[in-house]
Amino acid sequence: MAGPLTILHLYPEQMNLYGDRGNVLALVQRARWRGMTAEVISAGVGDDIPWDRVNLIFMGGGEDTHQAQIADDFLRLADPLIDRLNHGVPMLAICGAYQLMGKRYVTADGRQLPGIGYFDVWTEPGTTRAIGDVVVETELPIVPVTLVGFENHGGRTHLGPSAQPLARVKLGQGNNGQDGTEGTIRGHAIGTYLHGSLLPKNPHLTDLLLSWALNTDLSPLDSETEWEAHRMIVARAQNH
Numbered sequence: 001m002a003g004p005l006t007i008l009h010l011y012p013e014q015m016n017l018y019g020d021r022g023n024v025l026a027l028v029q030r031a032r033w034r035g036m037t038a039e040v041i042s043a044g045v046g047d048d049i050p051w052d053r054v055n056l057i058f059m060g061g062g063e064d065t066h067q068a069q070i071a072d073d074f075l076r077l078a079d080p081l082i083d084r085l086n087h088g089v090p091m092l093a094i095c096g097a098y099q100l101m102g103k104r105y106v107t108a109d110g111r112q113l114p115g116i117g118y119f120d121v122w123t124e125p126g127t128t129r130a131i132g133d134v135v136v137e138t139e140l141p142i143v144p145v146t147l148v149g150f151e152n153h154g155g156r157t158h159l160g161p162s163a164q165p166l167a168r169v170k171l172g173q174g175n176n177g178q179d180g181t182e183g184t185i186r187g188h189a190i191g192t193y194l195h196g197s198l199l200p201k202n203p204h205l206t207d208l209l210l211s212w213a214l215n216t217d218l219s220p221l222d223s224e225t226e227w228e229a230h231r232m233i234v235a236r237a238q239n240h
């Protein structure tokens, strides 16, 4: 049997907005429902990380002040983290984490935080916050191609020449409200503005991350409740 699943949850204390921790719960639960062992390693500022045990990495969003608290420590992790990503370990980085996976993030008050530069993206402040339900269509190998979530960010993210968008915006703002892109993907690392929590109502994305982490096809699960939530967000967004 595949597994165990060992998720590294980075900075859960500072980086956990709008239910982001629910992504970790969804990953663990869908692995356990399939009879696998699942473990979560939480790592904060200054902690040692057993990188060779980790097969999936998660980091959630955060307010500017919290991003500033962890940005230097995140740089400390850059080399081993990028090494794992280059070996195909999947990562989901939401909002504030997505911004710090890029080259730089300029906060609302003009402070420049360095990113680890794994994604060829950079983020600068907008004049308003982008807030609301989001519906996008991704080119990831999942059916349906729809992803749903909730965004709340001041930053506007721009894709550099080597960055591939995660998805095209159908409803909402996405990366910058202008070029129609949402998030980015490099290898098995996904950066996205979608909170929500994202994974509980996008079970196809959850299973894609699990299959990458465990390097195996997964047995199907009854996900009717999850799809009901997914469809509800699509309907609500269309009515706005």
Ligand SMILES: NC(=O)CC[C@H](N)C(=O)O
Pocket: 017, 060, 061, 062, 063, 064, 067, 094, 095, 096, 097, 152, 153, 154, 155, 156
């Ligand atoms: N939701 C978030 O993670 C916010 C990220 C960042 N502080 C911004 O406002 O753009």
